[in-house]
Amino acid sequence: MSAKSDNVSHQFDYRRSARAVLDIEKQAIEGLYQYLNEAFERACEMILHCSGKIVVTGMGKSGHIGSKIAATLASTGTPAFFLHPGEASHGDLGMISGSDLIIAISNSGESDEILALLPVLKRRGIRLICMTGNPASTMAKEADVHLCIRVEKEACPLGLAPTSSTTATLVMGDALAVALLEARGFTADDFALSHPGGSLGKRLLLRVGDLMHVGDQLPQVGIDATISEALLEVSRKGLGMTAIVNIDGQLAGLFTDGDLRRVLDQQVDIHFTPISRVMTTHCVTVRPEMMAAEAVKLMETRKINGLLVVDEDKRLKGAFNMHDLLKAGVI
Incomplete structure (x- = not known):
């Protein structure tokens, strides 16, 4: 490291930068309250009465968040798994049955990999919930239910790296999972049956x-x-x-x-x-x-x-x- 870069690193206010991120992301979460509306209730009802599995999909950072949402749903009583949209176009669509339900995630609502799947999903009559930050997007318009996850700005000062938007998406996914958990009457014993390993399983299952x-x-x-x-x-x-x-x-x-x-x-x-x-x-x-x-x-x-x-x-x-x-x- 050069003397110049070392001097800059000592002068930079890391805490101020971090606090700014937390403030922006907190505002993003608070902004979600307006989207807990009739669309959110319809999405919960669709998932609750789905006779198949919930298939979550998304590209890039949305895919990482989608994988976590699928895992949270699965561990709280809603059978779910994550499907990469790129792989879906090359054969993995066969993993989806007509009784399943898709949750597709894209901040822009214009993810090419997901848009390529829509005609096939529509033809097979598979129901679609889309989570996007753009209610006017193609995905929002094609969805049976659209859940808005729009944020005012990203915490990244360049406005490029998904930060606030991915946080908002994750929180909306948690809101879905917990609302469904309570609607199902999911208990600690039910939770333990899907978490038999590790200390969590021991705490919940051991007598x-x-x-x-x-x-x-x-x-x-x-x-x-x-x-x-x-x-x-x-x-x-x-x-x-x-x-x-x-x-x-x-x-x-x-x-x-x-x-x-x-x-x-x-x-x-x-x-x-x-x-x-x-x-x-x-x-x-x-x-x-x-x-x-x-x-x-x-x-x-x-x-x-x-x-x-x-x-x-x-x-x-x-x-x-x-x-x-x-x-x-x-x-």
Whole structure:
């Protein structure tokens, strides 16, 4: 880098430039409110009642935005995929059936690659929603529904690079997707089924029964055990707690390593005193079918680090702590 260019880079106000971009794009988004009109409602109804798939298409930057819109629709209950208009003209139109619906995106509304597809789409009776910044464009006129995404100006000072226009298009796509999500009654469980991988899927799909410690890993002692025996069980199982159960396997109480401080303050003889005298009898419990994410919220609300799991008859089934939730990727 030359001394001159280095000097210029130190003098340039990057923050001012960035703030100007945010201001212009914010205005572009605010300008979309006027286009949430009857056309927007018709587009939602068309998509909602489409018996096939939603096919999103667009060239260049519009294509990149279209790909994201298709992905958002697909993950929120509206089957959709992106189709490159150039490839569509060379055989990929065969991927579209008569029951599908096209969302075509072009800021100018005059994309040659999309215009070349219109005669074929019209002949096959495939319905068309166009998103453009020009209501007088060819695409707008040929569409069954036109969604206007016009912006006053691009954030690019040269007025060349698509910036505000692509932001407005993406936001309009999000508005469609979320409006449809709510209209369908799409739930978190539905969302989880299309996102089984990664931490998101784990948070939404994993249940308490999937991560709790059971069998030999489950810390438990009988109700006649001494405090010292309970402490040994806490140490062996490493969950910072142990359950106390009666002869029928029903939960009678809980003892944690935190309770030990209270016991020592009372100068209780841990070798001879039964655990039943110092255990917590009204402890928080959960069922195996509870969502792990709900268990996290419960533990945070109650400020506890572990939970015991019981069935409908209060029989002990398992135990887990925050470390288990962290290890499973739930938090």
